[in-house]
Amino acid sequence: xxxxxxxxxFARAVAAAVVPQVVTLSSAQTPASSTKExxxxxxxxxxxxxxAALAKVxxxxxxxxxxxxxxx
Amino acid sequence: xxxxxxxxxxxADLNRRLKAKEFSCVELTRAYCDRLEKLGPxxxxxxxxxxxTALSKAKDIDGEIKRERFRGGLQGVPFAVKDLLSVxxxxxxxxxxxxATQVFDYDATVVKKLVKSGGVLIGKxxxxxxxxGGGYRYPAASLHGPGLNPWDTGRWSGGSSSGSGSAVAAGLxxxxxxxxxxxxxxxxxxxxxxxxxxxxxxxxxRYGAMALSWTMDKLGPMCRSAEDCGxxxxxxAGGDDQDPGSAGxxxxxxxxxxxxxxxxxIGYAPSxxxxxxxxxxxxxxxxxxxxxxxxxxxxxxxxxxxxxxxxGAVGSTIVNSEAGSIFEELIASGKVDELADQRxxxxxxxxxxxxAKDYLKAMRIRGLIQQAFREMxxxxxxxxxxxxxxxxPVVTEPLDRxxxxxxxxxxxxxxxxxxxxTTAGNLAGLPALCLPCGFADGLPLAVQLVGRPFSENxxxxxxxxxxxxTDFHKRRPPVVG
Numbered sequence: 274x275x276x277x278x279x280x281x282x283f284a285r286a287v288a289a290a291v292v293p294q295v296v297t298l299s300s301a302q303t304p305a306s307s308t309k310e311x312x313x314x315x316x317x318x319x320x321x322x323x324x325a326a327l328a329k330v331x332x333x334x335x336x337x338x339x340x341x342x343x344x345x
Numbered sequence: 346x347x348x349x350x351x352x353x354x355x356x357a358d359l360n361r362r363l364k365a366k367e368f369s370c371v372e373l374t375r376a377y378c379d380r381l382e383k384l385g386p387x388x389x390x391x392x393x394x395x396x397x398t399a400l401s402k403a404k405d406i407d408g409e410i411k412r413e414r415f416r417g418g419l420q421g422v423p424f425a426v427k428d429l430l431s432v433x434x435x436x437x438x439x440x441x442x443x444x445a446t447q448v449f450d451y452d453a454t455v456v457k458k459l460v461k462s463g464g465v466l467i468g469k470x471x472x473x474x475x476x477x478g479g480g481y482r483y484p485a486a487s488l489h490g491p492g493l494n495p496w497d498t499g500r501w502s503g504g505s506s507s508g509s510g511s512a513v514a515a516g517l518x519x520x521x522x523x524x525x526x527x528x529x530x531x532x533x534x535x536x537x538x539x540x541x542x543x544x545x546x547x548x549x550x551r552y553g554a555m556a557l558s559w560t561m562d563k564l565g566p567m568c569r570s571a572e573d574c575g576x577x578x579x580x581x582a583g584g585d586d587q588d589p590g591s592a593g594x595x596x597x598x599x600x601x602x603x604x605x606x607x608x609x610x611i612g613y614a615p616s617x618x619x620x621x622x623x624x625x626x627x628x629x630x631x632x633x634x635x636x637x638x639x640x641x642x643x644x645x646x647x648x649x650x651x652x653x654x655x656x657g658a659v660g661s662t663i664v665n666s667e668a669g670s671i672f673e674e675l676i677a678s679g680k681v682d683e684l685a686d687q688r689x690x691x692x693x694x695x696x697x698x699x700x701a702k703d704y705l706k707a708m709r710i711r712g713l714i715q716q717a718f719r720e721m722x723x724x725x726x727x728x729x730x731x732x733x734x735x736x737x738p739v740v741t742e743p744l745d746r747x748x749x750x751x752x753x754x755x756x757x758x759x760x761x762x763x764x765x766x767t768t769a770g771n772l773a774g775l776p777a778l779c780l781p782c783g784f785a786d787g788l789p790l791a792v793q794l795v796g797r798p799f800s801e802n803x804x805x806x807x808x809x810x811x812x813x814x815t816d817f818h819k820r821r822p823p824v825v826g
Binding site: 307309312313315316317319320322323324326327328329330332336337338339340 | 479560654655657661682688690692707708710713
């Protein structure tokens with residue numbers, strides 16, 4: 274389980290308190306469950322994970338990228 | 346008198362009743378506008394009411410009907426569009442604060458075509474900001490708040506065509522237009538219990554629509570029946586020089602010319618139905634499967650997607666790379682941080698860091714996935730699978746886990762069978778029809794039918810036949826008055 278910063282713990286507690294209102298406010302912000310830095314780290318981790326998954330696939334050398342994309 | 350039976354009628358039925366002069370187009374339009382304005386905000390579904398222009402158009406339609414100048418099955422039927430489509434001189438927000446005051450001076454091609462068919466545009470519908478590009482964590486990722494589900498307002502309506510799903514389900518519009526890059530028509534259709542069609546990539550022009558991924562974006566109808574999806578697709582499909590992705594193909598809704606059921610081969614994966622969550626969800630999917638089995642098709646065949654491809658990683662790498670490029674200016678300006686969902690804002694920024702080798706690898710694997718489908722469709726005509734393997738989540742719940750499972754990246758192993766069909770079908774540009782197929786705990790469930798490129802008529806024919814045997818698409822949610 275990921276260790277939360279003190280700021281993160283506080284943000285989660287605040288989020289838990291405001292969540293019911295979020296549902297009814299038309300211009301609500303999403304619950305602040307993490308900091309900007311944590312969100313960026315999470316986004317980068319997802320990219321790294323995808324990159325690793327792609328690297329495992331062996332693609333025949335003649336396979337071209339689907340640039341001129343058409344449904345087959 | 347415009348009553349509930351009218352608000353929940355199919356577009357085909359509304360058109361018939363207009364021609365029979367049961368009510369005028371002005372009366373119908375006014376009633377739908379009242380309902381959309383009153384109930385739309387309760388579901389966070391309404392982005393913009395277009396009452397004034399709609400009533401003016403309705404008056405013209407009444408004149409046409411009076412003179413017996415009939416234009417087809419959508420004439421006089423009120424409709425609404427996802428707020429990623431431009432309507433000249435009115436705000437087009439893309440569901441996002443940085444674009445809240447954006448105005449274009451032209452109509453999107455689909456809007457133009459529907460208006461030309463006699464449709465009456467009554468409003469623009471809320472959506473997940475920027476159609477979810479970058480990866481949002483919460484349903485509240487929208488300028489208009491979280492999409493609330495008419496079947497239970499504590500549940501999400503699905504995204505990113507959230508307003509389109511809610512509005513059709515709650516009878517706030519005759520039908521709606523949504524968009525799909527990677528599940529954005531199928532998901533809200535399934536969660537809200539409406540019939541949604543994702544057309545083949547390139548069949549419907551995207552001119553005037555926000556781009557999220559040039560190679561994956563599609564526009565399609567969200568309706569109250571499969572027949573309505575056929576009528577709407579008939580109106581909006583066709584080549585368009587203004588869309589570089591246009592396939593230049595036409596579509597005519599002609600299900601009557603499809604081959605008989607006994608010649609149609611259905612492929613499915615037993616694990617998709619037997620492996621659904623235990624209880625009401627599994628029972629509903631299995632009951633729906635039995636209905637399909639009783640429709641006289643050729644013997645069903647077991648199929649599975651190749652397990653060697655990381656569908657979720659391929660899809661996210663392509664969408665995030667293209668979205669990062671599309672929104673580069675927004676990111677550079679710093680206004681990306683105005684988005685409601687900060688995970689999404691950071692995801693868009695991170696998209697610019699994806700190495701070219703990964704994008705190219707993903708695009709090459711995409712070609713292999715297309716080839717796998719080509720081989721699969723040599724033996725079957727339609728793939729049948731759950732559209733989502735569960736009911737709509739609680740609206741405050743983080744979506745990360747749900748999305749990962751749908752994309753086929755969830756641990757400990759990727760879903761077997763056709764578990765990654767939504768992402769895989771989008772990567773291959775294939776059409777899909779989402780059909781309500783049951784309920785669990787009072788919430789809708791749906792299956793998807795996926796076919797070869799440009800096989801929409803076949804999917805629609807099977808959809809119409811399924812809906813002739815079931816009534817899930819006709820059920821009404823307990824609309825908040």
